[in-house]
Amino acid sequence: MDPDLFDKLRLELRRGSLTLAALVQLQQEHYGYTLRKALGDLGLEIDEGTLYPLLRRLEAQGLLTSEWRDDGTRPKRWYRLSPAGRPLLEQLLAEWRALDAALMRIAAGSGAPGRDPNAASPS
Secondary structure (H helix, E strand, O other): OOHHHHHHHHHHHHHHHHHHHHHHHOOOOEEHHHHHHHHHHOOOOOOHHHHHHHHHHHHHOOOEEEEEEEOOOOEEEEEEEOOOHHHHHHHHHHHHHHHHHHHHHHHOOOOOOOOOOOOOOOO
8 A cells, every 4th residue: 555645635634624623622722732642542643734724724814812921931822712603613513523424334335324234235
């Protein structure tokens, strides 16, 4: 198997998942480092070169709000899901759950709800 192909497909698979994970985590306020750490602690590693452009894009799309704060050490940009981002997050989570359920059926070999994968095919 071509390892480059796996890496490309893995990247495609992760891209949307990272967006959804960041939106879920940003229901509570974080700055970049704490968001990255929270995601990593939950098993979803993300590097800074991916995280910060993602945060800027989501803010430009109106899904996040941010503000700079000085906590005594250095200024940090704090992010939070915006009021407009909340209903969109709920829609995305519903879509993800439906997609996950379908993929689980497909991976289990059933292909369709209620179909027994061991049953003979109709002629």
